[in-house]
Amino acid sequence: MIQEIEFTLNGEAVTCAVDVRKSLLEMLREDFSLIGMKEGCSVGECGACSVLIDEQAVDSCIYLAVWVDGKSITTIEGITHTDGSLDNVQQAFIDAGAVQCGFCIPGMIISSSQFIKENPQPSRDEIRRALSGNMCRCTGYQKIIDAVELAVETK
Amino acid sequence: MFDITGYYEAHSLANVFELLKEQPTARIVAGGTDVLVKSRARVTGFVETPLIGISRVAEMKGVIMADDGTINIGALTTFDEIEHNKIINQNMPLLSQAVSLVGGPQTRRMGTIGGNVCNAGPAADSAPALFTYNAVCEICSATTTREVPITEFYIGVGKVKLQPGEVLVKFKITKQNYQGYQGYYIKFAQRAALDIANLSCAALVKVTENKIQDLRICFGAAAATPIRMPAAEAYGLGKEVSNDTLTTIGDYCLQDTKTIADWRASKEYRDHLVTVLPVRALALALKDGE
Ligand code: FES
Ligand code: FES
Numbered sequence: 001m002i003q004e005i006e007f008t009l010n011g012e013a014v015t016c017a018v019d020v021r022k023s024l025l026e027m028l029r030e031d032f033s034l035i036g037m038k039e040g041c042s043v044g045e046c047g048a049c050s051v052l053i054d055e056q057a058v059d060s061c062i063y064l065a066v067w068v069d070g071k072s073i074t075t076i077e078g079i080t081h082t083d084g085s086l087d088n089v090q091q092a093f094i095d096a097g098a099v100q101c102g103f104c105i106p107g108m109i110i111s112s113s114q115f116i117k118e119n120p121q122p123s124r125d126e127i128r129r130a131l132s133g134n135m136c137r138c139t140g141y142q143k144i145i146d147a148v149e150l151a152v153e154t155k
Numbered sequence: 156m157f158d159i160t161g162y163y164e165a166h167s168l169a170n171v172f173e174l175l176k177e178q179p180t181a182r183i184v185a186g187g188t189d190v191l192v193k194s195r196a197r198v199t200g201f202v203e204t205p206l207i208g209i210s211r212v213a214e215m216k217g218v219i220m221a222d223d224g225t226i227n228i229g230a231l232t233t234f235d236e237i238e239h240n241k242i243i244n245q246n247m248p249l250l251s252q253a254v255s256l257v258g259g260p261q262t263r264r265m266g267t268i269g270g271n272v273c274n275a276g277p278a279a280d281s282a283p284a285l286f287t288y289n290a291v292c293e294i295c296s297a298t299t300t301r302e303v304p305i306t307e308f309y310i311g312v313g314k315v316k317l318q319p320g321e322v323l324v325k326f327k328i329t330k331q332n333y334q335g336y337q338g339y340y341i342k343f344a345q346r347a348a349l350d351i352a353n354l355s356c357a358a359l360v361k362v363t364e365n366k367i368q369d370l371r372i373c374f375g376a377a378a379a380t381p382i383r384m385p386a387a388e389a390y391g392l393g394k395e396v397s398n399d400t401l402t403t404i405g406d407y408c409l410q411d412t413k414t415i416a417d418w419r420a421s422k423e424y425r426d427h428l429v430t431v432l433p434v435r436a437l438a439l440a441l442k443d444g445e
Pocket of ligand 1: 039045
């Protein structure tokens with residue numbers, strides 16, 4: 001069963017005839033070749049697949065592709081500026097040394113971006129809670145929290 | 156891909172009933188945080204079936220206070236919305252506290268309170284709070300509306316009293332069930348986020364002049380469904396608030412729980428928690444109110 005949908009993807013109006021069985025993650029990776037977001041668990045536990053839907057971070061692996069009809073999606077590719085330069089959140093992750101294997105990082109940056117926008121002066125505990133839906137198997141989280149603090153300072 | 160045979164999206168409550176009539180074998184999906192996870196795991200009934208999506212049905216969303224003070228919570232209200240809702244924060248803080256502990260932020264933005272209840276997991280975080288507030292479920296079909304107290308809505312793990320063609324539309328909590336109460340919810344789990352409770356306990360209490368006027372305790376994950384503690388509640392009535400009273404209330408809870416052992420925890424460990432969590436929850440509820 002195919003459904004025709006229209007939505008905004010990283011600032012651009014797009015249409016797609018999508019298989020209703022697909023998750024948003026599958027549609028973005030397979031039909032739009034956006035492979036920045038990752039599939040970690042595919043059941044909504046790790047946050048590696050996070051994208052912003054109408055400015056809210058959600059797990060795209062347990063979100064039906066057809067649900068984005070009429071909505072606005074930002075993936076990690078859309079966080080990077082159109083001239084190819086990095087957003088300050090991305091730069092802060094590099095500068096804080098918060099990236100090891102990198103698998104969780106697109107999701108971490110998606111969650112951090114929404115959070116920083118809504119909380120201009122967060123505490124470390126608030127940062128922890130905001131990122132509690134994103135798992136990292138490498139860093140032990142400290143440097144990721146440092147990176148968000150740095151991103152807040154350099155905004 | 157999810158192994159579903161079709162997807163139909165409802166645009167209004169009336170449309171949900173039409174779709175249910177056309178697709179009698181379909182499963183309803185709200186935020187997808189349980190249904191799509193079960194579909195991935197190929198749980199029977201969640202694969203090889205069509206889905207009816209209701210996430211855009213506006214009539215089933217949001218929190219409203221009626222003129223008589225009854226609070227109506229739409230079944231499609233998300234955990235995130237409930238956590239930050241003013242009416243809930245001011246009048247039912249136990250519920251906003253409970254839903255703030257569901258999964259992680261991404262799950263709380265998609266998961267709905269109605270979905271949490273209809274999925275009928277014994278450890279659902281919103282359920283113990285709704286049980287202590289004596290919430291009533293409003294259930295509609297194309298032609299009927301009926302009300303069922305949430306304490307009677309559960310049948311067993313994954314099973315609630317919904318007939319084919321029926322939808323849980325909202326929860327209603329009357330004023331006398333929330334006004335003047337203090338509450339606290341404890342989720343006992345291995346991890347703070349993204350975990351399922353080993354045991355959870357909601358305690359709601361009304362105290363005047365240091366005497367317990369009303370007491371309600373509900374456990375999650377202590378039985379196949381969330382359960383209230385009638386023996387402990389009856390014991391507490393009229394008692395002075397003291398350490399002894401609270402400890403005895405905790406001991407009484409063993410009379411009404413049927414804990415089990417599984418890979419998360421042993422029975423002995425859970426029984427110990429059954430006696431201490433309500434004491435902690437009550438102490439914190441009363442401390443909060445001061
Ligand atoms: S892949 Fe989506 S949450 Fe893990
Ligand atoms: S950097 Fe490897 S999972 Fe986070």
